[in-house]
Amino acid sequence: MAEAFAGIRKIRYEGSTSKNPLAFKHYNPDEIVEGKSMREHLRFSVAYWHAFRNGLADQFGAATRLMPWDDGSDSVENAIARVHVAFEFFTKLGVDFYCFHDRDVAPEGKTLAQTNQNLDAVVKALKEEQQRTGVKLLWGTANLFTNPRFVHGAGTSCNADVFAFGAAQVKKAMEVTTELGGAGYVFWGGREGYKTLLNTDMGREMDHLAKLLHMAVDYKKKIGFGGQFYIEPKPKEPTKHQYDSDSAACYAFLQHYALAKDFKLNIEANHATLAGHTFAHELQYAACTGLLGSVDANRGDLLLGWDTDQFPTDLYDTALAMLAILSTGGLTTGGLNFDAHVARESFEPVDLFYGHIGGMDAFARGLKIAAAIRKDGVLTKMIQTRYASWNSGVGADIEAGHMDLAKLEQYILKKGQPQANESGRVELIENILNEYI
Ligand code: XLS
Ligand code: NI
Ligand code: NI
Numbered sequence: 001m002a003e004a005f006a007g008i009r010k011i012r013y014e015g016s017t018s019k020n021p022l023a024f025k026h027y028n029p030d031e032i033v034e035g036k037s038m039r040e041h042l043r044f045s046v047a048y049w050h051a052f053r054n055g056l057a058d059q060f061g062a063a064t065r066l067m068p069w070d071d072g073s074d075s076v077e078n079a080i081a082r083v084h085v086a087f088e089f090f091t092k093l094g095v096d097f098y099c100f101h102d103r104d105v106a107p108e109g110k111t112l113a114q115t116n117q118n119l120d121a122v123v124k125a126l127k128e129e130q131q132r133t134g135v136k137l138l139w140g141t142a143n144l145f146t147n148p149r150f151v152h153g154a155g156t157s158c159n160a161d162v163f164a165f166g167a168a169q170v171k172k173a174m175e176v177t178t179e180l181g182g183a184g185y186v187f188w189g190g191r192e193g194y195k196t197l198l199n200t201d202m203g204r205e206m207d208h209l210a211k212l213l214h215m216a217v218d219y220k221k222k223i224g225f226g227g228q229f230y231i232e233p234k235p236k237e238p239t240k241h242q243y244d245s246d247s248a249a250c251y252a253f254l255q256h257y258a259l260a261k262d263f264k265l266n267i268e269a270n271h272a273t274l275a276g277h278t279f280a281h282e283l284q285y286a287a288c289t290g291l292l293g294s295v296d297a298n299r300g301d302l303l304l305g306w307d308t309d310q311f312p313t314d315l316y317d318t319a320l321a322m323l324a325i326l327s328t329g330g331l332t333t334g335g336l337n338f339d340a341h342v343a344r345e346s347f348e349p350v351d352l353f354y355g356h357i358g359g360m361d362a363f364a365r366g367l368k369i370a371a372a373i374r375k376d377g378v379l380t381k382m383i384q385t386r387y388a389s390w391n392s393g394v395g396a397d398i399e400a401g402h403m404d405l406a407k408l409e410q411y412i413l414k415k416g417q418p419q420a421n422e423s424g425r426v427e428l429i430e431n432i433l434n435e436y437i
Contacts, residue, residue: 004069004085005349010092011357022353027364029094033371034326042363043335045097045138047296049104050309050341051352052086057344064347074107076118080125087129093356097138099186099337102173103146112165116172123176130180138335139184139230139266139294140177142169145191145238153191155212156205156243163208170216178225183333184294185225186266187213188232193239206243210257217262228333230266230293233282235275237307246275247285254291264293268339269317270300270307279317283324294334295321297359311340311355315437318366319373326370336363369436378432382425389419 014023029039052070055063069085071078083105090098106122109115130136144154144166152158154166177185192209194200216229231254235245244250247265254260265286272282286292299310299317312318325331338359342351373379389395394411397403403411412418 001084004088005092005353008092008350008353011094011353022350022357024357024364025361026368027360033367034374036330038364038367039096041330041367042360043097043138043331044095044360044363045099045335045337046086046090046093046095046356047337047339048086048098048100050339051089052082053104054341056341056347061344064344065342066347066349068349076107076121079106079118079122083122083125083129087133087135089352090135091133093353093360095135095356095360097136097183097335097337099138099140099339101141101143102169102176103143108147112168119172119176123179127180137177137180137182138337139186139227140173140180140182141186141188142166142173144169144189150191153189153193153205153239155189155209156192157208158201163212167212167215170212171219174216174219174225175223177227178223182225182227183335184228184230184266185216185220186230186232186294187216187263188234188266189242189244190234190238192244193236193242195240206253206257209243210253210259213257213259213263217259220262228293229263230334231263232266232268232271232296233275234268234271234307237274246272246277247282247289247291251285251289251291260291263291264334265291266294266296266334266337267292268296268298269312269321270298270309270339271296273300273302274305274307278320280320280324283321287324287328292325292328292334294331295325295336296339297321297336297363298338298340309340310343311338311359313358313362315362315365315369316433318362319369319433319437320366322363322366322370323373326367326374373433373436379429382429386422386424 008022012023013028014020014025016025018025027038029037031038033041054065056065057063070082086098102119105126106119109118144150149162149165150157152162155163157163174185189209220229231244231250233244233246233250234242236242243253247267250265254263267282267286269279272279283292297312299312299314301308301310338356340355340359342355390399394403
């Protein structure tokens with residue numbers, strides 16, 4: 001079979017002095033950082049939907065992307081040909097993982113049975129390519145948002161038949177993820193929300209979504225799927241309000257419906273900013289609640305109010321993200337999945353390499369910066385000093401549960417004013433961070 005990216009060799013690490021645009025300047029897969037190779041720390045993954053199914057159309061203009069390997073048809077043959085192109089790309093780029101939705105890899109048929117047959121045919125090709133190359137599936141998922149049947153949602157649809165269809169699709173997507181040895185399975189509820197509260201029974205919709213997730217947990221046990229389940233928070237787009245709006249909303253939902261032990265979160269940078277948070281905030285909240293599982297590594301444009309899914313290049317973002325990730329002991333089942341597409345203006349095949357190379361180098365630098373900050377311990381020391389009043393005396397008594405309101409009243413009546421506050425040193429800390437970037 002002819003190469004799709006002829007003329008592009010395997011991307012190598014050439015170090016920071018290299019001027020070769022098709023080389024890594026910072027991502028050196030086997031370099032050891034904090035006792036682990038960069039490859040093991042970063043667990044990079046390519047998103048099939050953006051890399052191979054996104055023609056770059058927008059609300060005002062047609063697709064621009066040149067994909068000469070694709071015949072543009074919805075045939076299974078075209079889908080299988082695309083699998084070979086994808087694995088050529090993964091291996092030339094040197095990523096260990098990829099992610100997909102059921103509908104990215106195989107076309108929908110007239111009936112569910114036909115659709116599932118199509119999927120099986122493509123999964124066979126995916127499996128062969130995984131075995132040939134050693135590239136693995138980070139997670140699979142079901143697309144429950146593109147087809148018009150999901151206009152009112154899937155798990156939260158007002159139409160019980162649509163719920164059933166979505167459930168059947170989740171079942172099959174879990175089966176093929178298991179077949180492909182996937183390390184995880186993602187639930188992103190793009191249409192699980194509402195347009196207007198006036199026609200919405202919110203409580204009933206959330207109950208139904210929880211039912212779907214409980215069914216998935218049961219089925220996971222039944223088929224022996226050993227991967228991790230994730231929910232991917234996003235506040236809006238395509239819906240006006242999505243129930244899984246941010247890490248905190250997901251945590252509350254999972255607790256309320258007794259699902260917390262079965263799920264972690266897949267945090268996406270651009271979804272964090274859409275929710276009015278920073279990427280680091282979402283990661284940190286997930287880390288504190290034990291839910292940090294995986295990452296959709298991308299970047300938004302703060303001047304645009306939608307999910308632009310750009311490749312991550314901001315070193316502050318990647319450094320703070322890696323600090324949060326390292327604080328939990330690092331990624332285990334999860335990875336850094338580039339849920340990102342090239343710009344509509346970057347329509348040539350080589351641009352797909354530039355986008356991923358830049359993202360991988362940005363996260364490699366983020367990792368090195370975070371490791372240097374942790375090694376020097378400056379920030380840790382400042383935080384420890386800041387909370388020193390909790391290490392003894394009344395602080396330690398409160399933390400140990402030995403205090404109540406009356407005792408604290410007595411304490412303050414006796415003491416008078418609290419000890420003086422100290423400066424938060426915000427600017428100093430920002431300056432210190434800049435020393436590392
Ligand atoms: C869309 C989401 C989607 C999920 C997978 O905004 O990021 O791509 O990652 O369904
Ligand atoms: Ni995503
Ligand atoms: Ni997104």
